[in-house]
Amino acid sequence: MYLRKFTQDNFENEVLKAEKTVIVDFFATWCGPCKMQSPIMDEIAGSRNDLIVGKIDVDENRDLAIKYGVMSIPTIMVFKNGEAKNVFIGLTSKEDILEAV
Amino acid sequence: MYDLIVIGGGPAGISAAIYAKRANMNVLVFYTMESQLLKAHKIDNYYGFVNGINGQELYNNGIGQATNLGVHLLNEEVTDVTGGDGEFVVKTFTNEYKAKSVVIATGNKKIKPDIKGIDEYEGRGISYCAICDGFFYRNKKIAVIGNGRYAISEANDLKNVASEITILTNGENMTEDSDYIVKKSKILQIAGDDGIVSKVIFEDNSELAIDGIFVAIGQAGGGDFAKKLGILMENGIIQTDENMETNVKGIYVCGNLAGGFLQVNKAAYEGAVAGLAAVKYVKSIQYK
Structure with missing residues (x-):
């Protein structure tokens, strides 16, 4: 599967109402560690059809970041049935993320 | 180059x-x-x-x-x-x-100071990267823990964002002068509300209400x-x-x-x- 782009407009439908587990990467284009997180998310998206993986640009979706208490980027959240079940703060390895799934 | x-x-x-x-x-x-x-x-x-x-x-x-x-x-x-x-x-x-x-x-x-609360609130008000996370502290009260050029340089990255910046030296002397407010008292602990940093409590019993803390100790x-x-x-x-x-x-x-x-x-x-x-x-x- 490819890496999706989540926004304030599609978040409810694509993340909260999704039937599959969704992994969300809150990032910004100007953040160094976010750039290193990006290929890890691509890898997860490319290798797991049972998951939905996507990114949220905090610059464009500030309210969403604030709503979910994001105060440091990258922040990775694993959503199941509309709820954030796991939160990883800072650069996180593929293994650590998949372990939580 | x-x-x-x-x-x-x-x-x-x-x-x-x-x-x-x-x-x-x-x-x-x-x-x-x-x-x-x-x-x-x-x-x-x-x-x-x-x-x-x-x-x-x-x-x-x-x-x-x-x-x-x-x-x-x-x-x-x-x-x-x-x-x-x-x-x-x-x-x-x-x-x-x-x-x-x-x-x-x-x-x-070592990048982490031995302060109670430092691990608990990482990413919940405590950050190690001003450039990355300054964005989340617009018009908020911020502290930088440190005592040298590194702390000042992190404060400089935050000064156009934060409403107020205090450098907390945690008992050390500043090794470099700056225009920032400096508090030298030793820190007892970092405390929070609802899992998010809200104040720093010092050993002399004083407190500082704060929204975010950036760590930049020593060099x-x-x-x-x-x-x-x-x-x-x-x-x-x-x-x-x-x-x-x-x-x-x-x-x-x-x-x-x-x-x-x-x-x-x-x-x-x-x-x-x-x-x-x-x-x-x-x-x-x-x-x-």
């Missing part, structure tokens, strides 16, 4: 610089006269010194040797490293330098740069491959910062490996 910038003037950093210089690279080394080596009264287990050698003398010899081989050396503290893809920017308090590759050999400085070290660049760490140790390369292409880590055996022999070996790997990397991007 330099082919290689080395941060750290100990045995790892200098060895990397020497190997790269001898491969005709244009090399700059930043050193600060802060090395574990300087604390060693006598080193008896390093090859070739009949009566052992004093740590300070060995360090000075390394600086002199690199200078004689044509390496450019600056006695300056690096406060930040940014960039990627063969174009890195190394910032000091007063200047910026560009390089195609970077070797970080700053020793194993900036490898762990600090790693947090900003996105270099993978596990249990505080930077992860490298057999060429001392990190997950950020073109950035190498060696010596005590890379963990393991804290010995001059190992530092010099890893420096040599990192220096040669940097040469290979620079050549590979040149001929692309």
Whole structure:
């Protein structure tokens, strides 16, 4: 599967109402560690059809970041049935993320 | 632009610089006269010194040797490293330098202060990267924990965002003057509301209401740069491959910062490996 782009407009439908587990990467284009997180998310998206993986640009979706208490980027959240079940703060390895799934 | 910038003037950093210089690279080394080596009264287990050698003398010899081989050396503290893809920017308090590759050999400085609450609130009001997370503290009250140029440089990155900045030295004296409000009291703990940082409580029973805390203690070290660049760490140790390369292409880590055996022999070996790997990397991007 490819890496999706989540926004304030599609978040409810694509993340909260999704039937599959969704992994969300809150990032910004100007953040160094976010750039290193990006290929890890691509890898997860490319290798797991049972998951939905996507990114949220905090610059464009500030309210969403604030709503979910994001105060440091990258922040990775694993959503199941509309709820954030796991939160990883800072650069996180593929293994650590998949372990939580 | 330099082919290689080395941060750290100990045995790892200098060895990397020497190997790269001898491969005709244009090399700059930043050193600060802060090395574990300087604390060693006598080193008896390093090859070739009949009566052992004093740590300070060995360090000075390394600086002199690199200078004689044509390496450019600056006695300056690096406060930040940014960039990627063969174009890195190394910032000091007063200047910026560009390089195609970077070797970080700053020793194993601790980046976390021993303060109650520091782990609990990481990412919940405590941050190690002003550039990354300043965005979330617009018009908020911020503290920077630290006492030197690194703390001031982090505060500078936040001053256009935050409504108020206080530097908390946690009992230390500032090593550099600035216009920021400085509170010197020792910190007892960081406390929060609803799982998010809300105040700092000091040993003298005073309190400071705060929305965010940025950690920048002492001189900036490898762990600090790693947090900003996105270099993978596990249990505080930077992860490298057999060429001392990190997950950020073109950035190498060696010596005590890379963990393991804290010995001059190992530092010099890893420096040599990192220096040669940097040469290979620079050549590979040149001929692309």
